[in-house]
Amino acid sequence: MQRRQFLQSCPALALVPGLAKAELTVEISGMGANLIPIAVSRFGGENQLPKPISEVIRADLERTGLFRFVDGAPVVDPARPDWSNWRGLGADNLVAGSVRSLPDGSAEVVFRLHDVVRQAELKSASLAIRPENWRIAAHKIADFVYEQLIGVPGVFSTQIAFIQKQGRSYRLQIAEYDGSNPASAFSDDEPIISPAWSPDGKRIAYVSFALKKPIIYVQTVATGQRYVVANFKGSNSAPAWSPDGRRLAIVLTKDGISQLYMINADGSGLRRLTESVAIDTEPCFSADGRWIYFTSDRSSGPQIYRMPVDGGDATRVTFEGSYNVSPRISPDGKTLAYISRNGGRFQLMVQDLATQQTLALTDTAKDESPTFAPNGRLILYATEVGGRGVLSAVSVDGKVRYKPLQAFGDIREPAWGPLTS
């Protein structure tokens, strides 16, 4: 009322646009880059599990560097949390749930993700698990939460492969995304190198020196069965799956120097791709399968090139620095990750393929073998800490760096598996 009188007493105020429209406009440009405040309450009945499931969910989310955790009393009824309490604690989101043992020995895990601000349930699900697979359930719940709040699938329930050397033996290990619970897919006293997941995650191609020379195998993960894909004269190495999983780009020296070849996944239909007088190696398919990126020293130092998948002229892709190797293309096809030698240090780099802008992601000195997480948000790579090979990860924007993953021995050549449904 007072304001109306004021307005009437000052006709000139009608000229003020904001007052005439009777609406104020507030513009907010950019994101605050603030961490998402979230609470992960203890799950009812989680003590029956070897380790509290809520702790694993929290550890998964924490590792992303995108969340800020709010602690509070355990939620008694996951379906009806005390909104004002959690809001008062500053949590925007709340994960709550319960674990219940079933008569057949399995367990049912129910979880709910709440939007505390709007006082609404965002997502809920029920998982029936074998008690020994409780970690898988935890990773799946973390995936749900991540996808709801970040907008891309989580990778907590994906797997990675890597080569572990312990004593004199080499092992092809398959582990959870964070390196935990590794299981050996193949081991030998001779070196194993270059593991590569098939796009469906059911097979792994790798190179074994078991027969005293490098031979390419493809192994079915579930059964352990394997077969030889390429065993030609000389070296057979660096297998890379085509996005459709039907073919492999490989490197052979059967015609002299290392050159790129294409071969069907069953080992048939060999075809030479490059015809150069230089070393061409480390092939990698583009996300759309139309191009092959590879390393070549055709212009003195090693650089990254690309060529049409069915052969043709190669064009150079990297121009900064005199030594750029190990190309990997992001799942969205927009980013190239590679290793660059900068003043004696081998560093993980990314290059925006559209703008050619490059960014060094690490400050370590012996980075190698980059591999993209299947959601494209992280790059896993091998590096050396204290003379020992470890796996580390970094977000593609370089903002979040992960502690080296937990594993024993000397670890090399990681390969990140695809998303699992």
Next chain:
Amino acid sequence: MYALDMPPALAREAPGKWLSLVLTVLMHALLALVLFVGVQWQHKVIEPVQVDLFRELPPPIPAPPPPAPEPVRQTVAPQPELEPVRKPDIVLPKPPDKPVKKPEPPKPEPPKPEPQKAEPRPVAPPGLDARQLELLNRDRVELDTRKRMAAAQASSRALIQAEVESEGVRKAQFDWINLIEAKVRGNLTGTIPPGVTGKPSAEIVLELLPDRSIKEASVRIVRSSGNAVLDRAIEGAIYKSSPLPPPPSPEAFQRNFRFVFYPLGKP
């Protein structure tokens, strides 16, 4: 003999011959003088033309008011002396004296306002001579002008006052918007979901309650960013910002708001 040879009238010497001669010479001299003087006069006529032009310059009247007060006071003071109004002759010589005393440039100017303000004369009380009437009129005109100026000043002061106040409200609203922006931005959590391309924007309209808390039922996304996760983060930032910070002054308060978000910057 003489009488027989010539008629007596002719024989006689012409009377006044010398007088005629003198008159003739005088007439010629007079004619010459008239001609000479006449030409001289015509020469002088050219100058008055210039004078006329000069007279037209002063008409811009705003100038007169300042000098006017002085002559008025000077002439008003002598008025008692002029009480014997009977001797107009004496009065007349005086004006010439004054003009002589004030032959300075301002002098020509005062006379001009007079003719323009000749109309009020009838209203003047009787018993005053022309000069006094003029002076009186000048006073009135001046008073009138002052009144008008004062009135104009007062009204423009009111306008300025209103303008100043609205400027104050505008400034307060500007400051308030900055406070609100800071609070909402601080509540905007998360990162840009991958897959969001270009420079999307989202718009939310809402109403405030008198205590500046957001009327939840009024919150409406009128333009989506095109990404559900982003929209939720934006909407969440709005909800979390309730109540909005107080405006710097109560007059700046406004109920209706439109929030425009540019998560990847303005296009």
